[in-house]
Amino acid sequence: MKRTISAMVEKGSLNHNSREFYASNVDPSRSYLNIEFCREDIRDVYHELFDDAQERFNAKQTRNDRRIENYYGKICSSKQEKPFHEIVLQIGNKDDTGIHTELAETAKQCLTEYAKGFQARNPTLRVFWSHLHMDEATPHVHIDFVPYITGSKRSMDTRVSLKQALAQLGFKGGTLSATEWNQWAQSEKQVLAEIMQEHGIEWEQLGTHEEHLSVLDYKKQERAKEVRALDTTIAEKQTRIDEIEQTLQSVQQQVVDLDKIENVSVKKTLLSDKVTLPRSDFENLLSAAKQYVVYRRQDDRLQGLLDAANDKIKQLEGVIGELKQKVSKLVSKLSNIEFWHSQELNEVKSESREVHRENLMLKHEQKGLMNLLHRYGIDPAKERIREHERDER
Incomplete structure (x- = not known):
């Protein structure tokens, strides 16, 4: 039998992955079937990875404004890097490998084996949150990690960098479609395909244009809608803030300038009291x-x-x-x-x-x-x- 493999990058919702809250597409009665492989506080992971490098970096600085006091906070506000990344992998789709199909348990075994070997294959991607879900339409696994490099000549010698972390794993960017991420994701699919082969499932490769919309793609579209809705809300709130600021400026401009009144020069007219x-x-x-x-x-x-x-x-x-x-x-x-x-x-x-x-x-x-x-x-x-x-x- 043949099944497709879906691999996609997500922004990552840790509370959703650990079921701190339930989305509308989750069946809570099946959540006990989920598997939690890893669950660590990301701040603790940052201390583990970067505290020593931060201390070495600060010791070299002669200006206080160049010192880094909170590296996690710095990355959270960075426009170049994210504090963590997430990859989601799924075998088949809801029709041929859904949770109520005979193949669901086999898919669970394959994804479990894949997730357990992830950290050893990817030493520069520090896993801190990893869950397999059996309470949605199709079995799938979420893996959240912090990409980092060592021996950097720029800024801290150990720092966050997805591009360089993948490069240290051997994935160098080429064309627009053959980015480090795409090469690495394809390699991870191949790893999962080999595990599937051992369980009697062949990888069905659909090429660059998939003929069906997988559950993961559907989730990506729905999240894109949510992001657009949030952007609209933020824009509306920003407009309201701008209006308030304009009103405050208008009020401030209306404040009586006592200095100008005190400096008024008065002259008497000739032949009159005016x-x-x-x-x-x-x-x-x-x-x-x-x-x-x-x-x-x-x-x-x-x-x-x-x-x-x-x-x-x-x-x-x-x-x-x-x-x-x-x-x-x-x-x-x-x-x-x-x-x-x-x-x-x-x-x-x-x-x-x-x-x-x-x-x-x-x-x-x-x-x-x-x-x-x-x-x-x-x-x-x-x-x-x-x-x-x-x-x-």
Whole structure:
């Protein structure tokens, strides 16, 4: 039998891979079938790989602004490199190798063997997160890794670089289609194909144009849609931020410039009490007057809102005071009820003990009288029968 192999690069969602959350295409009832090969904190991996190199690099710097304090943070904000990369591999598609087909278990075995040998084959790709999923449409494996090189002559001697990490594995870029990544991915497919061959599955190579859309390709398209939607949201938020910044700039430009007002030069006109002033000073005064009117109106409006808020606060304080008084009365009443209830309970217990004591005494006296009657041959029960017969006559 023949099956295709899909290998693609992903941005990587660690929480999705480890099922910290469930996407719509996941069946949680099957998640127990997943396999977790590796799960390490990426920050710990960065400390392991780069701390020594970072220390050596900083020791050579004479300027503090060239020092690297947090290499992981530096890479996260880099435009050239990513903090990690992910490759996803799948055998067949949902129709011929889906989780409900007979071949699903064989595909799982092949992918498991492939994932376990990944780190040994790729020593410059430090694996820190690796999962095989059996709770989606088709078995597939996610492998997340940090690509790094040693002996670098630029920046830190040990640093992140996907291109150079693949080059150190023997994959050198050529044409546009034969990039380091494409050559390496093709090599990894070949490794998986050899494992499949041992399990009786032949690799069906479709060439450069696949005739069907695999599950991985579908996921890639859906994620591209999500990215476009996020880009639109970000653009909208950025537009809103720009509007707010423009409003702030407009408000700042409307602030009264006291220095300009203080520097206004006034000249008296001849034969009149009127004064003259330069046009620029006049415009400053006019602008200041307009701004004063605006601020005065805003101040009056804000003062009105403040007064209304204070009135509401006073009203609420009054309501709270009334509620506190009611609560205090209820607490006092409850205390009295508990006190009298306790008193009555004690009295009832006391009366009960007294009745019990009297009852014991009466029983003791009854027993003594019965013994006395029996001593003189008198049976109370027979006497009651005789009395009853005499009454009937």
